[in-house]
Amino acid sequence: MYFKPRASEKLANPTLQRALANFKERFVGARTEAVAQVPNFEELREAAKAIRNRALANLDLLLEEFERNATARGARVHWAEDAEAAARIICEIARTHGVKKVVKSKSMVSEECNVNDALEAQGVQVVETDLGEYILQLAKEPPSHIIAPVVHKSRDEISDLFAEKHGTPRKTEIAALCREARDVLRPHFLSADMGISGANFIVAETGTTLIVTNEGNGRMVTTLPRVHVAITGIEKVVPTLEDVALLLRVLTRSATGQPISNYVSFTTGVKGAGDLDGAEHFHIVLVDGGRSKLLGSDLWEALRCIRCGACMNHCPVYQTVGGHAYGWVYPGPIGSIVTPAYVGIENALDLPNASTLCNQCGVVCPVKIPLPDLQRKLREQQVDRGLRPWTERAALRLWAWVAQRPGLYALGTGIAVRMLSAMGGKERLLHSLPGASGWTGGRDLPAPAGRTFRELYRKRAVRQ
Amino acid sequence: MKVGLLVTCLVDMMRPRIGFAALKLLEAAGCEVVVPETQTCCGQPGYNSGDRRAAQALALKLVREFAGCDYVVAPSGSCAGMVRAHYPELFHEFPEHLAEVQRLASRTYELTDFLVNVAKLKEVPGKFSGTITYHDSCAGLRELGVQGQPRGLLARIPGLKLTEMKEAQSCCGFGGTFSIKYGDLSAAIADKKCNHIQASGADAVVLGDLGCMMNIEGRLRRRGDGKTRVLHVAEVLAGMTDESRE
Ligand code: SF4
Numbered sequence: 001m002y003f004k005p006r007a008s009e010k011l012a013n014p015t016l017q018r019a020l021a022n023f024k025e026r027f028v029g030a031r032t033e034a035v036a037q038v039p040n041f042e043e044l045r046e047a048a049k050a051i052r053n054r055a056l057a058n059l060d061l062l063l064e065e066f067e068r069n070a071t072a073r074g075a076r077v078h079w080a081e082d083a084e085a086a087a088r089i090i091c092e093i094a095r096t097h098g099v100k101k102v103v104k105s106k107s108m109v110s111e112e113c114n115v116n117d118a119l120e121a122q123g124v125q126v127v128e129t130d131l132g133e134y135i136l137q138l139a140k141e142p143p144s145h146i147i148a149p150v151v152h153k154s155r156d157e158i159s160d161l162f163a164e165k166h167g168t169p170r171k172t173e174i175a176a177l178c179r180e181a182r183d184v185l186r187p188h189f190l191s192a193d194m195g196i197s198g199a200n201f202i203v204a205e206t207g208t209t210l211i212v213t214n215e216g217n218g219r220m221v222t223t224l225p226r227v228h229v230a231i232t233g234i235e236k237v238v239p240t241l242e243d244v245a246l247l248l249r250v251l252t253r254s255a256t257g258q259p260i261s262n263y264v265s266f267t268t269g270v271k272g273a274g275d276l277d278g279a280e281h282f283h284i285v286l287v288d289g290g291r292s293k294l295l296g297s298d299l300w301e302a303l304r305c306i307r308c309g310a311c312m313n314h315c316p317v318y319q320t321v322g323g324h325a326y327g328w329v330y331p332g333p334i335g336s337i338v339t340p341a342y343v344g345i346e347n348a349l350d351l352p353n354a355s356t357l358c359n360q361c362g363v364v365c366p367v368k369i370p371l372p373d374l375q376r377k378l379r380e381q382q383v384d385r386g387l388r389p390w391t392e393r394a395a396l397r398l399w400a401w402v403a404q405r406p407g408l409y410a411l412g413t414g415i416a417v418r419m420l421s422a423m424g425g426k427e428r429l430l431h432s433l434p435g436a437s438g439w440t441g442g443r444d445l446p447a448p449a450g451r452t453f454r455e456l457y458r459k460r461a462v463r464q
Numbered sequence: 465m466k467v468g469l470l471v472t473c474l475v476d477m478m479r480p481r482i483g484f485a486a487l488k489l490l491e492a493a494g495c496e497v498v499v500p501e502t503q504t505c506c507g508q509p510g511y512n513s514g515d516r517r518a519a520q521a522l523a524l525k526l527v528r529e530f531a532g533c534d535y536v537v538a539p540s541g542s543c544a545g546m547v548r549a550h551y552p553e554l555f556h557e558f559p560e561h562l563a564e565v566q567r568l569a570s571r572t573y574e575l576t577d578f579l580v581n582v583a584k585l586k587e588v589p590g591k592f593s594g595t596i597t598y599h600d601s602c603a604g605l606r607e608l609g610v611q612g613q614p615r616g617l618l619a620r621i622p623g624l625k626l627t628e629m630k631e632a633q634s635c636c637g638f639g640g641t642f643s644i645k646y647g648d649l650s651a652a653i654a655d656k657k658c659n660h661i662q663a664s665g666a667d668a669v670v671l672g673d674l675g676c677m678m679n680i681e682g683r684l685r686r687r688g689d690g691k692t693r694v695l696h697v698a699e700v701l702a703g704m705t706d707e708s709r710e
Binding site for chain 2: 004007008011316317320321353354355356357358359360362373376378379381382383384388392396397399400403404406409413416417429431437438439441442443444445446448449451452453454456458
């Protein structure tokens with residue numbers, strides 16, 4: 001997975017660039033407003049961080065508590081060591097219950113585990129019901145954002161897609177497109193044997209899983225079919241419902257700028273004797289997939305993530321290339337940490353480096369993950385494991401060696417600035433510079449004055 | 465009060481005038497300024513490229529060079545931020561240096577922050593007539609809280625009008641070696657910054673970090689804008705914006 005060429009391709013795509021510009025305005029603006037309405041938002045972030053830290057510090061105990069309480073209410077908890085295991089478990093559940101059709105609400109962990117492919121391979125029909133995910137399923141594309149998966153597409157593209165795939169007259173109004181999707185999806189909800197959802201949090205004290213959604217499809221997925229599977233990462237556990245209440249306050253504000261999402265659906269156990277709806281069978285698949293290895297490592301703070309998307313919404317790199325450039329399920333700053341952590345640092349060399357370390361992400365993250373610091377840690381690991389190109393290593397080593405020798409450094413920089421100054425000509429600009437085409441490809445280099453500060457300062461001292 | 469001027473490697477090479485402007489301002493604020501002659505670089509390129517050991521060697525060198533100063537001041541939020549916000553972390557595996565490093569880190573300031581909050585500069589010597597817009601460089605803003613300080617000082621220059629651009633706080637796309645490793649991406653981010661600068665209608669964009677200045681100026685010129693000036697806040701405050709006078 002190569003970030004760099006993909007990023008260049010995205011830069012050259014005007015439709016995407018327009019979509020990204022709109023998206024940024026909307027999401028950044030919405031969060032700013034929502035946060036301004038809460039007088040103590042910074043305190044809430046601190047409290048959210050503390051809750052997540054407490055959960056991670058007691059992860060094993062809380063997971064066991066969760067399993068006990070979920071089981072007591074008739075759910076069954078499955079432990080998946082990795083993505084393949086998760087897919088296997090879900091396929092097995094589908095087989096056991098004779099499932100022919102699955103409706104899904106949005107779940108990034110199911111993307112991580114390729115659940116759809118695995119189910120389809122055994123002949124199960126899978127229908128995504130989150131509007132964005134449904135569009136992507138029609139277009140056969142992966143999501144490019146963790147909460148706004150279809151943000152890379154323009155309305156025009158969606159109009160074309162619906163007309164082609166549904167065989168209906170082309171519509172351009174958003175409301176009409178939504179109605180069309182609803183008409184297509186409604187029968188699927190009613191005929192599906194199994195619903196698959198994610199879980200934004202799982203609650204240890206009650207054995208509850210919950211999803212935060214805006215479209216209402218999630219509620220149907222979790223209550224209409226006779227079998228419900230909730231899949232999520234093991235790190236999503238929190239001790240109490242009280243904790244959830246606080247986390248929700250920062251989650252939706254950071255994500256979409258809403259004080260609360262349209263729906264927050266709590267699922268606790270199976271359909272009871274007098275219940276009118278709910279699934280008869282409730283399976284909860286908890287995925288490790290590299291998470292337990294992060295605990296106690298330099299990168300453990302990434303596990304606090306509550307997947308709000310604010311870091312990518314505020315990231316100048318994400319805003320410029322979109323999510324697909326990142327190459328795996330999770331894009332943006334948090335993706336640049338968890339992708340190398342979960343798929344192998346050597347398989348995602350670009351990601352932690354493709355960042356200006358501006359920390360626009362860190363200051364908005366609702367659980368205060370120091371994302372640039374973690375990117376830097378990964379850069380250190382790349383250097384320690386000899387994974388950087390030799391030219392870069394040699395250049396760094398030479399620079400560090402010279403910079404520790406002030407006499408040599410003064411000589412070298414003195415020569416360099418004279419050369420650069422001469423190359424700057426009358427315009428005082430360099431339009432190209434051998435070895436620095438990365439810079440001069442898109443920018444001029446303002447020419448230096450031709451003498452270093454140190455030379456001029458010494459001359460001045462002599463004069464005085 | 466004895467202030468060590470951390471010139472920074474970029475200013476030393478690319479735009480020495482910024483160093484002299486900083487010197488002038490510190491002296492105007494009544495400081496005794498020393499400029500350790502052996503200083504080279506704070507180690508940031510190594511640190512941000514994952515070469516921790518190189519960064520540690522240079523950091524230790526800097527700590528020793530400025531040991532005798534009451535304060536260390538840099539005309540750069542990024543270099544001051546490196547010392548103040550990152551040196552303590554950089555030495556966590558060397559507890560024997562930690563006390564020394566922490567002491568220096570806590571006495572290190574970005575220039576305008578220092579002039580306003582420590583030295584309490586009274587008269588701003590600069591003269592400027594025209595409209596400027598201020599770009600908040602990331603490290604200064606988010607690591608050191610530099611935001612009101614430069615604006616407050618600039619506002620004291622008669623004839624200078626400050627107009628805010630859109631998204632003054634968003635990154636210009638420089639990012640050190642990022643700007644070379646991911647050149648087209650970096651330039652594309654710089655492009656958005658340039659749009660906002662030009663839309664503000666200002667005669668000059670003023671900022672506090674030479675890396676970002678080179679990025680913004682380089683992109684403006686490549687786009688064919690030879691007119692919008694790109695100035696360091698120290699140059700404007702010290703009245704040293706005239707190209708011909710060096
Ligand atoms: S890292 Fe922070 S900002 Fe990014 S998705 Fe996770 S919680 Fe949200």
